Amino acid sequence: MQNLEIEPTFKKMPSLVGRRKASAIGSIAPGTLVVFVDEATLEQILQYSERDQQREIGGFLIGNVYHDNHRYIHLKHFLPAANTDSRPGSVTFTHETWQRLNHQIESSFPNERVIGWHHTHPAMGIFLSSYDRFIHENFFGLPWQIAMVVDPCQQQFGIFQWSIGDNQRELINNGFVVVPDKKQNRRLRNYRTEH
Numbered sequence: 001m002q003n004l005e006i007e008p009t010f011k012k013m014p015s016l017v018g019r020r021k022a023s024a025i026g027s028i029a030p031g032t033l034v035v036f037v038d039e040a041t042l043e044q045i046l047q048y049s050e051r052d053q054q055r056e057i058g059g060f061l062i063g064n065v066y067h068d069n070h071r072y073i074h075l076k077h078f079l080p081a082a083n084t085d086s087r088p089g090s091v092t093f094t095h096e097t098w099q100r101l102n103h104q105i106e107s108s109f110p111n112e113r114v115i116g117w118h119h120t121h122p123a124m125g126i127f128l129s130s131y132d133r134f135i136h137e138n139f140f141g142l143p144w145q146i147a148m149v150v151d152p153c154q155q156q157f158g159i160f161q162w163s164i165g166d167n168q169r170e171l172i173n174n175g176f177v178v179v180p181d182k183k184q185n186r187r188l189r190n191y192r193t194e195h
Helices: 039-049 095-108 130-139 186-190
Strands: 023-025 034-038 058-068 070-080 084-087 090-093 113-120 146-151 156-165 168-174 176-179
Touching: 034 039, 034 156, 039 070, 039 113, 039 146, 039 156, 039 176, 070 113, 090 113, 090 130, 095 113, 113 130, 130 146
Parallel strands: 034 070, 034 176, 113 146
Antiparallel strands: 023 176, 058 070, 058 113, 084 090, 146 156, 156 168
C-alpha cells in the first residue's frame, strides 16, 4: 500500500501566527518525530470515540510526513473505519475496511497518506495491548506511523509512536502539538493525556 522508502515532502511547519497559542500535550521524547495535530481533527476523533462506550471502535489517521529543517508528522484528517468487527475488548479491520480506506484516500485525500490508526479502550485506560502492538508493527510499522488510543469513559487519550535510537525501536506514548483552530473546542478541554 505504501512505499517503505518515503521521502518527506518539504513543507513549513504549521503556522501558529494569528491563532490561539499552540499547546504541547505531554513531553516529546528524544528520538521521535514531532507530531502536529489539527485541533478540529482531534475534536472529531474524540467525538467519534464517544459514540460507543461498550465496544472498541477505530479509524485511520490521515496526513503526511514533512521536513522543515527536521522531519515532522502532521495529522490533518480522520476517517472512521467501516465494516469492522467491533467487540468489548477489540476491533478488527476487515478486508472491506481496508478496501474502503484505499478508495477514500484515492478519492478524497490523493496528496495525503495513512499516517496511523485510532481505536478506543472504553473504561480500560491508555495502553497498547499485545494485539494492538501486533497490528501496529505489521500494518503501521514505518518510523513515522502513529497509533492513537482514546478511553471515552475516562476521557483520556494518548498518541503512540516509534522511538528510534541505538539500533532499537520501541512504541512509546509520546507528546504532540495541537495546532489550534480559531475557536476553542469544549470536548478537548475535558480530556487529558496519559503518559
